[in-house]
Amino acid sequence: MKDFLAAYIRNPLARIGTIILSIVIILTIFAPIIANHDPLTQNLNNVLLRPGSFVNGELFILGTDSFGRDIFSRILYGLRISLPLSGLAALFAMTTGVFIGLVSGYFGGIVDSLCTMVIDIFLVFPLTLIALSLAAILGPSERTLIIVMMITGWMTYARVIRAVVLSIKNKEFIAAAHIMGAGDFRIIFKHLLPNIVSPALVIFTYNFSQFVILESALSFLSLGIPPPTPTLGGMISDGRDILTIAPWVMIFPGILLVVTVLSVNFIGDGLRDALDPKFKRMV
Amino acid sequence: MSYLARRLLLLIPIMFIVSIVVFGMVFLSGDPAVLMLPPEASAEEIAQFRESHGFNDPFLIQYGRFVGNALKGDFGVSLRYNEPAMQLVLERLPATLQLSGLSILLIVLISVPLGTIAALNRGSIIDYFASFISVFGQAIPNYWLGFMLMFLFAITLHLLPTSGGPGIKYAILPAITIAVNILALITRMTRSSVLEALSEDYVRTERAKGVPEGIIIIRHVLRNAILPVITIIALQFGYILGSSVVIETVFSWPGLGLLTINAIQNRDFPVVQAAVIFLTFAFVIINLVVDISYQFIDPRIRFIGQEQK
Numbered sequence: 001m002k003d004f005l006a007a008y009i010r011n012p013l014a015r016i017g018t019i020i021l022s023i024v025i026i027l028t029i030f031a032p033i034i035a036n037h038d039p040l041t042q043n044l045n046n047v048l049l050r051p052g053s054f055v056n057g058e059l060f061i062l063g064t065d066s067f068g069r070d071i072f073s074r075i076l077y078g079l080r081i082s083l084p085l086s087g088l089a090a091l092f093a094m095t096t097g098v099f100i101g102l103v104s105g106y107f108g109g110i111v112d113s114l115c116t117m118v119i120d121i122f123l124v125f126p127l128t129l130i131a132l133s134l135a136a137i138l139g140p141s142e143r144t145l146i147i148v149m150m151i152t153g154w155m156t157y158a159r160v161i162r163a164v165v166l167s168i169k170n171k172e173f174i175a176a177a178h179i180m181g182a183g184d185f186r187i188i189f190k191h192l193l194p195n196i197v198s199p200a201l202v203i204f205t206y207n208f209s210q211f212v213i214l215e216s217a218l219s220f221l222s223l224g225i226p227p228p229t230p231t232l233g234g235m236i237s238d239g240r241d242i243l244t245i246a247p248w249v250m251i252f253p254g255i256l257l258v259v260t261v262l263s264v265n266f267i268g269d270g271l272r273d274a275l276d277p278k279f280k281r282m283v
Numbered sequence: 284m285s286y287l288a289r290r291l292l293l294l295i296p297i298m299f300i301v302s303i304v305v306f307g308m309v310f311l312s313g314d315p316a317v318l319m320l321p322p323e324a325s326a327e328e329i330a331q332f333r334e335s336h337g338f339n340d341p342f343l344i345q346y347g348r349f350v351g352n353a354l355k356g357d358f359g360v361s362l363r364y365n366e367p368a369m370q371l372v373l374e375r376l377p378a379t380l381q382l383s384g385l386s387i388l389l390i391v392l393i394s395v396p397l398g399t400i401a402a403l404n405r406g407s408i409i410d411y412f413a414s415f416i417s418v419f420g421q422a423i424p425n426y427w428l429g430f431m432l433m434f435l436f437a438i439t440l441h442l443l444p445t446s447g448g449p450g451i452k453y454a455i456l457p458a459i460t461i462a463v464n465i466l467a468l469i470t471r472m473t474r475s476s477v478l479e480a481l482s483e484d485y486v487r488t489e490r491a492k493g494v495p496e497g498i499i500i501i502r503h504v505l506r507n508a509i510l511p512v513i514t515i516i517a518l519q520f521g522y523i524l525g526s527s528v529v530i531e532t533v534f535s536w537p538g539l540g541l542l543t544i545n546a547i548q549n550r551d552f553p554v555v556q557a558a559v560i561f562l563t564f565a566f567v568i569i570n571l572v573v574d575i576s577y578q579f580i581d582p583r584i585r586f587i588g589q590e591q592k
Contacts, residue, residue, distance in 0.1 A: 117293070120293060121293060121296055121297055121300070124293065124297060124566070124567050124570055125297065125301075125563065125566075125567075126521055126524065126525050126562055126563055126566040127525065128522075128525030128526070128528060128529070129525060129528065129543075129559055129562055129563060129566075130301075130304070130559075130563075132528065132543075132544070132547060133304060133305060133308060133547070133555070133559050134304065136308065136547040136548075136555070137304070137307070137308045209422070213424045216424055216427075217424060217426060217529060220426055220529075221529065221532070221544065221548075222548070223547075233424075236424075236426070236427055236430070239430075240430070243430060243433070243434055243438065244438050247434055250427070250430055251431070253427075254424065254427035254430075254431065257424050257427065258419075258422050258423055258424075258427075261421075261422040261423075261424075262418070262419070262422040265418070265421065265422055
């Protein structure tokens, strides 16, 4: 553990990523305190104010949108929706994928063939299209997003975990455990799982950043979380018609997306390199 | 069972699932008769419409009818444009292919040289630039990047048109936008592929023989490094098709993606069905072709694949 932490901290990008993500998370958690405006209140007197405008004793740090709503506050509250949602979806995807990968790798035989076939089927789908169609069917909502994300995200976990299980399955300590009479469950929980935590964690970070972008894309297409709830993707969509006169409405949510995704990716890279250089090939 | 046969067989469950999803879409969105008729239609007209179009039949029979027609290429008539749905899809296909083709061209022309030069000059500015592109390219939401490029080049600098098409002028920004995400990946892959080829034994042998470095690079290193890169690029074609759905919306490029999104938002079910099934089928076939041809290009893969069985 100490080696891992030392290796991780040594990585400059990982350090930066961790710091930035921490800041983002703090902003998200304390949004109600930090935000100086209500994200939903419309004020048609303050429409499309430039960033830094000071009007009637109120400061609009990043300007306002076409309904007079403060962009800064909306971004903060938007994070409160996007981040937990993506995190939850990634958790579900991880659980599903790891489970299938474990079962597939450990039991082998027909079970393995079946699971591999299912994984292959899902992988060959044009996921963007399916995500769009599903989102259109189910209607814009949080639940739709989570379902769509789970369906598109579990396969990576399954594949990698299966490979890990296959490579460990034949090692001596498993054989020894078998001989000593250990049942399947015990072997899985006590011997396999600890080895699976690291790769699963690395995949989780990349998965999470993927989902943040996916959620924003779906919200951008009005297939995600419906207005007036602020979401980063929805804000980008709002800024579309007024790009020429009020570009800040679209620029800032996007910047925040990039920053968040970048920092998570850096963390993922750092984790991957610190945990085991072997992972570089698999993930 | 041979690899080819197994992959072909996968087609069946895939198309089955897609067709169910796409067919069920109509039902889950409410009464199809109500959706397809104008709002002033009376209750009688709705009931009559439902009967004559077979919406009262059991689900399976309607599904069977749908599949039967689909296999003939008949997806019904677009609710919005009053043209046969599949015909609309095929009409808009060339525009999307143009865009995809331009994107792939950009990717190959930019990331392969960039990755190669970066590998050959490790630690140089070019290497840092390549890493920079790899890192940012992956983190940027491509539709947002599209708007930013539009803002910079079209709105501020007036160098290019903001939207529309067809035409090369209109295709540049969308093609770049689509390419960026993949540029990141391919640059990194090319770089590591070249690095790996450079460290091979035969390169040392050639150097020992006194062969000029330039010839070693072009004739040996590149040829071997290119292989995995080509495969990855070909596999990205599906991702490109998927991205074009969103990017065409951003730039109003008159392609299949824009048609699909509009159809989804307008609840134009025949078109959605035709488009999604067509795109899925194309996607799956392309992946299959790439997989198979890769086995021929590099015979080593065939053996590795068989080992894993």
